[in-house]
Amino acid sequence: xxxxxxxxxxxxxxxxxxxxxxxxxxxxxxxxxxxxxxxxxxxxxxxxxxxxxxxxxxxxxxxxxxxxxxxxxxxxxxxxxxxxxxxxxxxxxxxxxxxxxxxxxxxxxxxxxxxxxxxxxxxxxxxxxxxxxxxxxxxxxxxxxxxxxxxxxxxxxxxxxxxxxxxxxxxxx
Numbered sequence: 001x002x003x004x005x006x007x008x009x010x011x012x013x014x015x016x017x018x019x020x021x022x023x024x025x026x027x028x029x030x031x032x033x034x035x036x037x038x039x040x041x042x043x044x045x046x047x048x049x050x051x052x053x054x055x056x057x058x059x060x061x062x063x064x065x066x067x068x069x070x071x072x073x074x075x076x077x078x079x080x081x082x083x084x085x086x087x088x089x090x091x092x093x094x095x096x097x098x099x100x101x102x103x104x105x106x107x108x109x110x111x112x113x114x115x116x117x118x119x120x121x122x123x124x125x126x127x128x129x130x131x132x133x134x135x136x137x138x139x140x141x142x143x144x145x146x147x148x149x150x151x152x153x154x155x156x157x158x159x160x161x162x163x164x165x166x167x168x169x170x171x172x173x
Contacts, residue, residue, distance in 0.1 A: 001108070003115045006045070006054040006066070013063040014045040014056065017100050024101040031136040033163045040096045044068070048096070057112060064103040067112050068095040069119060074131060076154040080168040083149060084127040092120040094130040097139075109139075113146045120173055127172045131156060134165040143169045 006014065022036035034040060048054030048068040057065035071088045084091065094116055099108045120128050132139045134153060148169035156166050 001057055001059050001064070001111060003055055003057045003112065005052065006049050006056045008049065010054075010056050010063060011042065011045050011049060014054070014066050015042040017063055017066060017098060018042070018045070020100055021098055031133070031138055033133050033136075033158075033161060035161065038161070040098060044096055055112075055115070057108060057115075059103065059108075063100070065097075065099040065108045065112055067097040067116065069093070069116050070095070073129065074156050076156040076166070077129065077131075077168065079154045080129075080152040080170075082127075082129070082151050082168075083170050083172050090124065090126045092116060092123070092125050092128045094128060097130070109142050110146060113142070117171070117173065125173060127170050129168065129170045131166040131168050133163050134167050140167065140169075147171050 018040045019036060022034050025032070025034055045054055051070065053068050053070040055067050055069060056063045069092055071091065071093065073088060073093055097109065097112055116128055130143065130148070132143065148171045151168040151170045153165050153167055155164055
C-alpha cells in the first residue's frame, strides 16, 4: 500500500470512491449518514487538492482510501473538552476518512490513521482531532482502538441532514 498526497489525476477516482461508498451505504447500515452528491462529494476532494491536504491510499494501482488532513477545526470544536491546548498550528484535524467498500475490514482505516499520526509527529503536532457522527459504531471502535479519546458531544450544524450530534475524539501524541 502507498499513501501519498493526491494529484489532479486522482480526483475522478476519489469522486468514484465517494460514490461507491454512498451506494454501499444505501444498501447497508449508513452509520456515518453520508449522502451521495452531498457529502462526501467531488467538491470536498477538489477543495482538499486545492489546499494540498487530500491524501490517497493506493492498493495495486487502485485508490482504496482517502482522507483530508489539515489544521482547520469544524466550527463546533470550540465546545469540546480537549486534552491539549487549542493551538491548531500544532494540531492536525482528520476529515473525510473514507475506505472503499472492497477494502473494508482489511486494516486500511488503521493504516490511514497511522499515516496521519506519522505526518503529525513529523510536523511537531501535539495531537490529532476528529469528529464522528454519534452512533457510527464501526468508526468509533476504530478510533478508540487506535488510541483516540472521547472529548465531547456537539452539534456541527448538520441537523437538516438528520445528523444532530457528533462525538469529538483526540489522540495526544
